[in-house]
Amino acid sequence: MASVQIEHLTKTYSSNSKVETLALDDLSLTINKGEFFALLGPSGCGKSTLLHIIGGLSSASGTILINGEPVKGPGLNRGIVFQEYALFPWKTVLENVAFGLKMKGVPKKERDLKAREYLALVGLSGFEERYPDQLSGGMKQRTAIARALAFDPEVLLMDEPFAALDAQTREILQEELLRIWEKTGKTVIFVTHSIEEAVYLAQRVAVITARPGRIKEIVEIPLPEHRTAEEDIRSSAVFTEVRHRLWKLLSEEVVNSGALNGYGRPQTVTREVGEKAPLRLAARERTGEA
Numbered sequence: 319m320a321s322v323q324i325e326h327l328t329k330t331y332s333s334n335s336k337v338e339t340l341a342l343d344d345l346s347l348t349i350n351k352g353e354f355f356a357l358l359g360p361s362g363c364g365k366s367t368l369l370h371i372i373g374g375l376s377s378a379s380g381t382i383l384i385n386g387e388p389v390k391g392p393g394l395n396r397g398i399v400f401q402e403y404a405l406f407p408w409k410t411v412l413e414n415v416a417f418g419l420k421m422k423g424v425p426k427k428e429r430d431l432k433a434r435e436y437l438a439l440v441g442l443s444g445f446e447e448r449y450p451d452q453l454s455g456g457m458k459q460r461t462a463i464a465r466a467l468a469f470d471p472e473v474l475l476m477d478e479p480f481a482a483l484d485a486q487t488r489e490i491l492q493e494e495l496l497r498i499w500e501k502t503g504k505t506v507i508f509v510t511h512s513i514e515e516a517v518y519l520a521q522r523v524a525v526i527t528a529r530p531g532r533i534k535e536i537v538e539i540p541l542p543e544h545r546t547a548e549e550d551i552r553s554s555a556v557f558t559e560v561r562h563r564l565w566k567l568l569s570e571e572v573v574n575s576g577a578l579n580g581y582g583r584p585q586t587v588t589r590e591v592g593e594k595a596p597l598r599l600a601a602r603e604r605t606g607e608a
């Protein structure tokens with residue numbers, strides 16, 4: 319059953335009356351209920367634009383349906399987690415997580431209870447009274463995830479949520495996100511630059527073309543749904559194979575985007591900590607080595 323249905327989405331940015339940027343071009347896509355779906359594409363292909371439009375933060379021509387209901391603006395059926403946490407610095411962790419519930423009109427006692435429940439789910443019990451500047455990056459992102467989940471949205475939209483974290487914290491949070499996804503059964507749409515992250519987390523990965531963004535191909539990830547670090551799935555033959563396939567698809571688009579952006583050479587495809595430098599493919603990506 320479709321959770322998110324995107325039909326003929328086209329987005330043009332007008333910086334001024336003379337300059338127009340076609341960011342997304344007639345993009346259609348269906349994401350199933352409870353699916354973990356990743357969007358992968360070269361820098362500037364329109365991944366964030368697409369996520370923001372689904373979130374109702376930006377408008378476009380075309381249609382988006384969430385559970386059959388058209389998106390007309392932001393709404394509580396979608397929770398968004400950004401790369402830069404976006405927490406209220408003057409509110410405690412508990413107040414940050416309870417915020418969406420307050421907006422929903424949930425009474426204080428009930429919303430505090432719910433907020434504590436979601437903080438426990440992301441492993442932050444005991445940190446309720448801290449302020450965001452007293453937390454590590456990983457803890458801030460856990461708070462942001464708890465906040466997005468607390469009002470029980472149909473869809474969780476995540477825009478490179480782990481890109482600013484160090485590699486180890488990133489892997490820990492990937493694990494936790496999978497656990498939370500399994501437990502809550504949410505539909506997750508996850509934007510990333512990292513092929514490895516997309517393969518590790520998602521059930522399907524859409525490779526987006528260089529701008530203007532269209533769906534180049536949707537790749538099914540033939541790994542078991544329940545993935546844990548102990549099983550070392552990243553070293554398996556299936557993982558390596560699908561990663562290489564995605565790398566090939568993505569590298570064609572990176573070359574295209576390099577040419578389109580006037581760099582004259584391909585852009586970086588990163589697998590690790592969210593680099594965006596417009597240079598060449600990393601050696602490991604070229605060979606597909608671990």
Ligand SMILES: Nc1ncnc2c1ncn2[C@@H]1O[C@H](COP(=O)(O)OP(=O)(O)OP(=O)(O)O)[C@@H](O)[C@H]1O
Pocket residue numbers: 331332333339341359360361362363364365366367368511529594
């Ligand atoms: N507010 C805006 N005004 C004008 N152009 C914009 C605006 N926001 C994005 N763009 C342009 O639209 C295109 C898509 O941008 P978007 O941020 O969605 O890409 P992205 O794939 O998320 O990139 P990255 O991976 O680097 O974050 C880019 O060419 C970008 O410069």
